Amino acid sequence: MRRGLVLFAALLLGVALAQGDVDPREEAKRQKELLLSTAGILPTELVVMQGEELFHRKGPSGKTMAECDFGLGKGVLEGAAARLPRYFLDTNRVEDLDSRIVTCMTRVQGFKPEEVKRDEVVAVAFYIASKSTGHKIQVRLLFPEERELYALGEKLFWARSGARDVGCATCHVSYVGRRAGVLPYADVLGKDKSWTHWPAYRYSNDQTWTMQDRIRACYGNIAHPQPALYSQPILALELYLAYHANGAVVEEWPAFVR
Numbered sequence: 001m002r003r004g005l006v007l008f009a010a011l012l013l014g015v016a017l018a019q020g021d022v023d024p025r026e027e028a029k030r031q032k033e034l035l036l037s038t039a040g041i042l043p044t045e046l047v048v049m050q051g052e053e054l055f056h057r058k059g060p061s062g063k064t065m066a067e068c069d070f071g072l073g074k075g076v077l078e079g080a081a082a083r084l085p086r087y088f089l090d091t092n093r094v095e096d097l098d099s100r101i102v103t104c105m106t107r108v109q110g111f112k113p114e115e116v117k118r119d120e121v122v123a124v125a126f127y128i129a130s131k132s133t134g135h136k137i138q139v140r141l142l143f144p145e146e147r148e149l150y151a152l153g154e155k156l157f158w159a160r161s162g163a164r165d166v167g168c169a170t171c172h173v174s175y176v177g178r179r180a181g182v183l184p185y186a187d188v189l190g191k192d193k194s195w196t197h198w199p200a201y202r203y204s205n206d207q208t209w210t211m212q213d214r215i216r217a218c219y220g221n222i223a224h225p226q227p228a229l230y231s232q233p234i235l236a237l238e239l240y241l242a243y244h245a246n247g248a249v250v251e252e253w254p255a256f257v258r
């Protein structure tokens with residue numbers, strides 16, 4: 001009897017382990033289909049619609065975001081997000097999707113910086129990113145500002161710090177992970193092309209994240225103070241990762257992930 005119970009417990013544990021082992025991509029696909037069949041619409045689509053409304057809302061200056069240049073000319077959104085981050089002459093700095101939306105809201109639409117709401121920026125990012133589904137990532141290092149930021153991103157990515165002496169590469173480059181005896185989570189520079197997984201809706205905690213949120217959360221993993229949203233370290237790491245994803249096709253933006 002005892003023996004039977006132990007066996008049963010071992011069996012249950014085996015099932016639990018097997019469930020923890022499910023390929024996260026496969027599991028996300030399953031969750032997505034489940035949601036679609038019950039709700040008929042995905043949270044990503046709702047946020048994209050919300051972003052589209054905000055895009056066409058007039059700011060204090062009377063202008064909508066169609067007056068803004070996201071890199072390919074005023075109001076051109078098709079494929080624009082797949083080419084970010086990039087250097088912008090009008091601000092004289094490299095901007096990613098999030099920061100360019102903030103620039104648009106403040107410089108063109110006339111919002112005060114403190115009036116810019118993060119959830120609105122994310123919704124607009126979802127909408128603009130949706131116009132790059134099917135496009136190839138094409139990020140260049142043409143301007144000295146881009147090359148400098150890339151170099152900073154590279155430095156930050158390979159740096160190790162803290163009591164545990166870890167950095168991004170410890171968890172995210174498969175050969176480093178193997179050498180250190182740590183399971184690699186995602187090979188963010190290699191075949192995974194993680195860049196194209198964000199912005200995304202995370203069904204596990206019902207959150208909408210851009211790449212900025214993803215990187216900031218990972219800074220938490222290394223017990224390192226999180227750099228602020230829109231700050232140089234975040235932009236630098238984004239440029240570094242985006243450049244390594246060059247040529248990858250965006251399967252679906254915004255993505256639907258765990």
Ligand code: HEC
Nearest residue numbers: 166167168171185186188194197214215218219221222237
């Ligand atoms: C302690 C391990 C660890 C460290 C260190 C770490 N991360 Fe992560 N990272 C994770 C985990 C776990 C995930 C979630 C993996 C998943 O869902 O497949 C993740 C996810 C990511 C993703 C998304 C991958 C994808 O395919 O969607 C990116 C990009 C990323 N991290 C970047 C970074 C950067 C940049 C740093 C350094 C600032 C960093 N990470 C440091 C553990 C780590």
